[in-house]
Amino acid sequence: MTTTYGTLHGKAALVTGGSRGIGAATALRLAREGADVALTYVNGKEAAEEVVRRIEALGRRAVALRADAADADEAAGAVERAAEALGGLDVLVNNAGVGVLGPLEGLTLADVDRVLAVNVRGVFLTSQAAAGRMRAGGRIITIGTCMSQRVPGPGGTLYATSKSALIGLTKALARELGGRGITANIVHPGPTDTDMNPADGPYAEDQAAMTALGRFGTAQEVAETVAHLAGAGYVTGAEFAVDGGHAA
Numbered sequence: 001m002t003t004t005y006g007t008l009h010g011k012a013a014l015v016t017g018g019s020r021g022i023g024a025a026t027a028l029r030l031a032r033e034g035a036d037v038a039l040t041y042v043n044g045k046e047a048a049e050e051v052v053r054r055i056e057a058l059g060r061r062a063v064a065l066r067a068d069a070a071d072a073d074e075a076a077g078a079v080e081r082a083a084e085a086l087g088g089l090d091v092l093v094n095n096a097g098v099g100v101l102g103p104l105e106g107l108t109l110a111d112v113d114r115v116l117a118v119n120v121r122g123v124f125l126t127s128q129a130a131a132g133r134m135r136a137g138g139r140i141i142t143i144g145t146c147m148s149q150r151v152p153g154p155g156g157t158l159y160a161t162s163k164s165a166l167i168g169l170t171k172a173l174a175r176e177l178g179g180r181g182i183t184a185n186i187v188h189p190g191p192t193d194t195d196m197n198p199a200d201g202p203y204a205e206d207q208a209a210m211t212a213l214g215r216f217g218t219a220q221e222v223a224e225t226v227a228h229l230a231g232a233g234y235v236t237g238a239e240f241a242v243d244g245g246h247a248a
């Protein structure tokens with residue numbers, strides 16, 4: 001699945017959680033394909049501005065927007081802000097997410113509310129707002145997880161619950177928006193080397209061993225598939241594992 005640079009020329013994209021990790025790699029990759037990019041962040045203002053500078057160095061427009069996906073108004077409002085800054089919206093990448101892992105009995109109501117607010121409600125509201133703004137050719141790409149395909153051990157109840165909801169959302173969006181020429185797909189990363197899940201972290205060796213390839217993926221490897229989907233016209237309602245064979 002190799003994408004030719006330039007396929008997104010003239011398109012405007014919004015990447016949530018674009019200051020670091022998979023989101024930053026995706027924002028840069030979409031820009032290399034020719035897209036102008038808005039990216040959201042919460043705490044990483046400087047990191048987000050650095051991604052903006054790198055995109056501008058590629059000759060594309062970019063803007064960093066502080067928008068907390070846990071806040072309903074900010075989650076939905078990011079779409080209008082991005083569209084205003086870039087003159088429209090063609091591609092939404094729902095990437096912002098949080099992982100709270102741990103034994104079922106230790107998860108608090110606050111944990112449940114926080115994870116569902118960011119990983120599910122925020123994605124729903126941002127997608128709803130984007131669907132209202134997009135025209136034919138629009139693309140909604142959501143970042144799920146390999147743990148919605150296969151939960152390899154204990155500790156994943158809340159995270160897997162939240163990310164599994166996004167599969168249903170993606171398929172329903174595909175049906176809802178297909179008649180308007182808008183696609184919706186979901187990408188399931190496996191263990192990917194980021195701040196959230198560093199390849200030298202305490203559980204990294206076990207995670208790598210659970211993949212067929214025996215290693216972590218990179219944020220760029222996930223971004224490659226997202227960029228492909230941003231340019232693909234006849235793919236919708238589909239799930240894509242970029243997980244090194246974690247689900248195999």
Ligand SMILES: NC(=O)c1ccc[n+]([C@@H]2O[C@H](COP(=O)([O-])OP(=O)(O)OC[C@H]3O[C@@H](n4cnc5c(N)ncnc54)[C@H](OP(=O)(O)O)[C@@H]3O)[C@@H](O)[C@H]2O)c1
Nearest residue numbers: 017019020021022041042043044069096097192194196197
């Ligand atoms: N890494 C993995 O192994 C892995 C595997 C499967 C799926 N995923 C999924 O991939 C996505 C990206 O993960 P990552 O590993 O790149 O994570 P990361 O390194 O922790 O980066 C998270 C990004 O999301 C932003 N973010 C966090 N909470 C936010 C909120 N409430 N509103 C808006 N932005 C927020 C962060 O911005 P600030 O720094 O500015 O706060 C940052 O840019 C997540 O949905 C995650 O669940 C990751």
